[in-house]
Amino acid sequence: MKAKVVGIGIVVLVIVVGLVQLLRPLPNPQLTLQGAAESVVPGKAQFSFPGEGQSAVAVTGVGLMGATANQTPVPIASLTKMMTAYVVLKHHPLLEGEDGPTLTMTAEDEALYKKDKAAGDSVVKVVAGDKWTERQMLEGLMLPSGDNMAMTLAKWTAGSESAFIKEMNDTAKQLGMNNTTYADVSGVNPASRSTAVDQLKIADAAMQIPAFRDIVKEAQATLPGAGTVYNVDYFVGKNGIVGVKTGSTSQAGGCFVSAMYHNVGGKQVLMLGAVLGQHGGQPLMSALKANLTLLQEAGKYITTSSISKGTTVGSASVPWQSPVPLQTSEDATYIAFPGMTVTRKLVGNNLQVTAGEQKITVPLTQAEQLKKPSLKWRLMRLS
Known part of the structure; x- marks a missing residue:
């Protein structure tokens, strides 16, 4: 009798174990990457960076x-205005193509214009009572660098300069x-300070806004009271330059953040250059010329890399x-340049x-x- 009970117990145990094996969740497929998880695009991009100041290309x-x-x-001088326009x-x-809301210039606005002009600052003429659209105000900010x-x-935006500056720094x-x-x-x-690399970050963000792109590529504009004003960026519209902003003071020297489109594999790619702290000769012109050289050099290094369908x-x-x-x-393509990390x-x-x-x-x-x-594998599995 005892042996019979043991035999039944063994059978029950086998059945239970078998059921447990059959009901156990199957392991998820293990994915294994073929080739290196991280690589670097071969080669090295060589740039003719100016001997003074600091520069960057992106x-x-x-x-x-x-x-x-x-x-x-x-110090970055009027490059500061990229962040002002962005905020x-x-x-x-x-x-x-939209002009935005209209603002009537006040006696305070006109007095500020006269005060800044007397101080030798860069200004755009303002007459009390004139009506300016938002687009015109941004043109007055970015072109003649008012x-x-x-x-x-x-x-107008934040109620006070201090509140606006706080938002600039938060941004x-x-x-x-x-x-x-x-x-x-x-x-x-001159306490408004930055680096060439950081200035490319705000330029990148701002150039993603169509209205900003449209304004900074203008060579001139007609504004209320001021008449025709011209872009301080002498190079805009020439040699492919489509912006972005100049800056020049005795402390900052000549500064320029520039933009140029380059056709890569049928796609328009926007390149950005920044040159700060040019003090010798004609500081602003030096910054303009250096940027043009950097962007032309950058265009020679930008390529596309593809992953073909079926790889x-x-x-x-x-x-x-x-x-x-x-x-x-499916096929996939991305922009590449020497030294770029790809994971x-x-x-x-x-x-x-x-890829970058x-x-x-x-x-x-x-x-x-x-x-x-198979049923056999499921019953015999150990893990």
């Missing part, structure tokens, strides 16, 4: 191509401009079957590629379907 949405080593904060447009967005218009815009932090401090809205104050990039494996190749199910990883049914600041997701397909495990 591709919008792609990343920093090169920069001088001395990225320490220095205004965040508060008062303009659609492409210091007085910077103050008018700041008070700088949000954009990762960790070496930038704004002390005023125009750049007259095997890894494998999926399960314990009961040989690994199955994972292949891209790859498998996530679910996708290959995720990070670009993030590309490429769908994957299995070369063959993963099979279900």
Whole structure:
């Protein structure tokens, strides 16, 4: 009798173990990347950086191509106005071709114009009672680089200069401009300081706004009371330059953040250059010429890199079957330049590629379907 009970117990145990084995969740497929997870685009980009000051070159949405080593904060003069315009447009967005709300200039605005003019600052003429649209105010800010218009815009947007400056600095932090401090809205104050690399960050953000792009590529504009005003950026519209902002004071020297489009594989890519602290000869012209050279050099290094459909990039494996190749199910292309870091990883049914600041997701397909495990494997599995 005892033996019979033991036998029944063993049978029950076997049945229970078998059921447990059959009901256990199957392991997820293990994904294995083929090739290096991180690589660097071969070669080295060589730039003719000026011997003085600091410089940097970047591709919008792609990343920093090169920069001088001395990225320490220095006065940036009217480059400050890029952030001023950016904050205004965040508060008062303009659609492409839209003029925006109208503001009537006050006696205080006119007095500010006369005060700044007497001080020898860069100004745009303002007459009390004249009506300016938002677009015209931004043109007055960015083209003739009106210091007085910077103050008018700041008070209109935030109520006071101090409140506007706080927002400028908060925005700088949000954009990762960790070496930038704004002390005023125009750049007259030498305590408004930044680096070439940081100035490319605000230029990148601002140039993503269509209204900003439209304004900074203008060679001239007609404004109320002021008549025709001209862009201090003498190079705009020439040699492919489409902006962005000049700056020049005795403390800052000649400064320029420039922009130029370059055709890469049928796609228009925006390149940005920054040159700060040019003091010899004609400081501003030196900054303008240096930027043109940097952007022309950058264009020679920018290429495209492709991942073709059907490329095997890894494998999926399960314990009961040989690994199955994972292949891209569509073509993918990204912008590349020498020295750029490219990382790859498998996530679910996708290959995720990070190329500089670009993030590309490429769908994957299995070369063959993963099979279900056999009954024998499921009963005999140990893990």
